[in-house]
Structure formats: C-alpha cells, structure tokens
Amino acid sequence: MPNIKGLSHVAIAVPDLEAAAQALAAKLGINAGPIKENPQQGVRLSYVDLGNARIELIQPISPDSPIAKFLERNPAGGLHHVCFNTEDLDVALAAVTQAGVRQAGKAGLNVHGDRIAFLNPKDVLGALVELEEKHE
Numbered sequence: 001m002p003n004i005k006g007l008s009h010v011a012i013a014v015p016d017l018e019a020a021a022q023a024l025a026a027k028l029g030i031n032a033g034p035i036k037e038n039p040q041q042g043v044r045l046s047y048v049d050l051g052n053a054r055i056e057l058i059q060p061i062s063p064d065s066p067i068a069k070f071l072e073r074n075p076a077g078g079l080h081h082v083c084f085n086t087e088d089l090d091v092a093l094a095a096v097t098q099a100g101v102r103q104a105g106k107a108g109l110n111v112h113g114d115r116i117a118f119l120n121p122k123d124v125l126g127a128l129v130e131l132e133e134k135h136e
C-alpha cells in the first residue's frame with residue numbers, strides 16, 4: 001500500500017495569483033501566504049494554510065506548464081489536483097504501480113524541497129492526484 005498519511009493540499013489553478021489571493025481574502029476571509037516560484041514545474045504559487053490542510057493557488061509562468069494547458073481549457077481557473085502525504089515516495093509509487101496506476105510525468109520537488117509525483121487521472125477516478133513525501 002502507498003501508506004497515505006492525510007491531505008496535504010487541494011490545488012486551484014488561477015490565471016492571476018494576486019487577484020485570486022485578493023478574492024479569497026475578500027470573499028472568504030482566508031489569507032494566502034507569500035508567493036513562491038517553482039521553475040522546475042513552470043509555476044508560481046501561494047498557499048492558504050487552513051490548519052489541517054492547505055489550498056495551493058497555482059499560476060503558470062511557462063506556456064509549456066501543464067497548468068497553462070489547463071487554463072486554456074478552463075480560462076477562469078478551477079480545481080486542478082489533490083495532494084496526499086506519504087512517508088516514502090518510492091514505496092508509494094511502487095505500490096500504486098503494482099495496483100495499475102500510472103505516473104504522470106517524472107517525480108520532482110515542490111517549493112519546499114519535498115519530493116512529489118503526480119498520478120495519471122485516468123487511473124484514479126478522473127482526478128489528478130499528487131503524492132508528497134513528508135517525514136514526520
């Protein structure tokens with residue numbers, strides 16, 4: 001089993017990060033943190049910390065980014081992926097592969113330096129799932 005240990009974040013793709021953060025603050029009273037860039041993933045992003053989980057707001061900075069392609073289909077933005085924590089990414093990927101789930105792209109790093117990987121939505125209920133290695 002991939003040993004999933006809870007929800008890390010739910011990601012919302014947005015065309016304008018600053019406008020999205022302002023809208024969340026004005027409409028829901030929740031505040032996004034500092035903006036960070038992840039050139040490897042071709043995105044800039046900001047986290048809303050809700051205590052038990054986070055919202056990740058992501059905006060593409062590269063036209064090749066999968067987020068840019070998502071926004072072509074959904075110009076106003078929308079729910080993009082859900083991310084679960086796992087203690088060991090290699091063990092988790094081996095386990096899901098065994099269960100017939102394909103990986104989407106290569107494993108990489110998030111802005112915090114944690115190892116991450118995405119799973120093919122066709123193999124997981126039509127939803128894009130990210131796994132994030134978190135050591136407790």
Ligand code: CO
Pocket residue numbers: 009011056081083130
């Ligand atoms: Co994410």
